[in-house]
Amino acid sequence: MTKELNALTGYVRRCVDDYGMISEGDRIAVGVSGGKDSLALLCALSHLRGYYPKAFDLEAITIDLGFEGMDFSPIAELCRRLNVPYTIIKTDIKEVVFDVRQEENPCSLCSKMRRGALNDAMKTHGYNKLALGHHFDDAVETFLMSLLFEGRISCFKPMTWMSRAGVWQIRPLIYAGEQRIASLAEKLALPIVENPCPQDKASKRHEIKELIHELSAQHPDMKSKIFGSMQRLPLDGWGKQTRDAKSASADNE
Template sequence: MQKLLSKMRQAINDFNLIEDGDKIAVGLSGGKDSLTLLHLLNLYKKFSPEKFDLIAITLNPGGVDNGPLHSLCKELDVPFYEIQTDIKEIVFDLKKEKNPCSLCAKLRRGILNNTAEELGCNKVALGHHKDDAIETLILSLSYEGRINCFSPKTFMDKNTITLIRPMVYISEGSIKNIAKKYNLPIIKNPCPADGKTKRQDVKELINELNERIPGFKRNIFGALNNPEQLFIWNKDLIK
């Protein structure tokens, strides 16, 4: 846990993710990533040079028993809010989406950000990690033809919320180890599309390439952090 705290503190410092007086809502899905993030931020809060408040928000898409999350937040002394939603019904029953991830994510982001704002938060912390960043970059290149990835910090124009991702320097493997070591109360993902997405395909491809090409994942992540050496074919500049 100490090693992960060190990496998280590095990301916080590099991108100025947390400031004095922040009230931060952790988007607590019940997966290993968000559970680890909650633990890390709660530990960081004890020695952080910045004084901030922490709460957790869980969106229930419908019919999920989040009792273990209530118990965990009570144990950690973190205020917990569970919001009942009809996301599952909208995405799968009404819209009948064949590729549901985009709409689902949009709905979840909107409800999470609005709820956080209503509860007096100015920041929302999400559990995206190093491997998520690599996968997002490869997905963007492969399916959109552009170099793009989420940012460690994003200010949302529609409200007063800033999204932060304090675990961007932490690998998924380290998170899995922590979740197992501390027996975190993981809630099974209720989404019918879980494990059947383009992201899952890309994750498997990246792992395969990482075995065939030494340092593949390390180099991709290094490129993401190396804007000075970005070279793309800008026709106006080249002419």
Template sequence: MQLQRLLSITRKAVDEYRMIQEGDHIAVGISGGKDSLTLLYALHGLKRFYPKHFELSAVTVDLGFPDFDLEPVRALCADLQVPYRIVDSDIYHILFDLRRESNPCSLCAKMRKGALNQAVKEMGCNKVAYGHHMDDIIETMLLSLIFEGRFHSFSPKTYLDRMDLTVIRPLMFLGEADIVGFQNKYQLPAAEKKCPVDGYTKRQYAKELVLTLNQEHPGARERMFRAVLSGNIQGWPERFPNTHRKKQPE
């Protein structure tokens, strides 16, 4: 996928859900993976021509996995001239050494987001951008249906009143395959995954389920995504689908 297409699809999400306002300071949550690095490229490129001016920073919560190398990410941020902060934590030690969690994902996410949001506020940012994409939204919807008995997925834009912080997801119209293509074309320095339960989670089950459904019923993936967009999910912001301009950046 070309950078120009990435910027166009990202702007579509930003415009239709009014994710960015004049004077925003947005922190990109960098996990070190392909999704968050693609998001960094997208917002860095958007910043050059978007009519509403905003500042951009980046932050990583280092979970403490052994041999987790963030130096390539640090170098990328320096090259893009994006201020970058790494927050050290003992999350890995707490989850796997002290508590010996067999299903650590929920607690890990809660602890990671807490540390991330605190750092974002300390950096003077009013918004934090996550690298969730279309497939993440579909998988979350399926997990909610199967394990919670409700039709739900995370929102494109969420205001956290206790933190006075807004979460945005500008990659929501991009599929994971698009991001893999962008990663390969631009050789993103994605860090190697270190989590010992990676590939053995409910999220992985949902990913494989979506793949199977789409193979057996071509187009099912896109139909599920449209169902989420039109599902009147509680907490989702209003969508303005005609606000996206088709003019491409120079």
């Protein structure tokens, strides 16, 4: 067990406690894309279930978008070591988005189809909560994207009730910064599956990420202040947080 995993699990537990994300007897599925964030979340939740006072079941699920050459067997091996059941759902999302529909905004349709596939899998396997790997930086970026591109003050919620699917989406990583997660992924040699999507570096999120990087060079605490303001407003769904906002964000610059 590494100090990095212990630290990340501490962030996850504090977030889980602050927002009441886990209840006794929950069946939680981690949406594993193959990226560092979802793999780090899987490891942290696996570690947490060993001592958390509320017992919960943990499983991992991957939506295979249909890109050629994607090998999820290293993730299957990680799940075996963690004693976490693993399911891969094969889809034709890549073909529909890029070949059939030829979408000008493929990310939007792909996201909707992935959510649909995840929701179907949740129903089939009897999960009641879906854990997603959005982290501290994702929250700040989403807030700025909504503000600058849509003229709205908005962000995803720490917990979201999906009425059609009848499940909760939870985001236990929102107190953990991307740099911390990347360090953990390197330390544990997590089996990252590279995203072959041609739109991976061409999104508005990537533009915002670069903008934040430039501004943070002059204002190092900018992300913490934005995150804190989201909690103090509070944004819809963020008001359950009871700690000083600085405590959740100060270590993520």
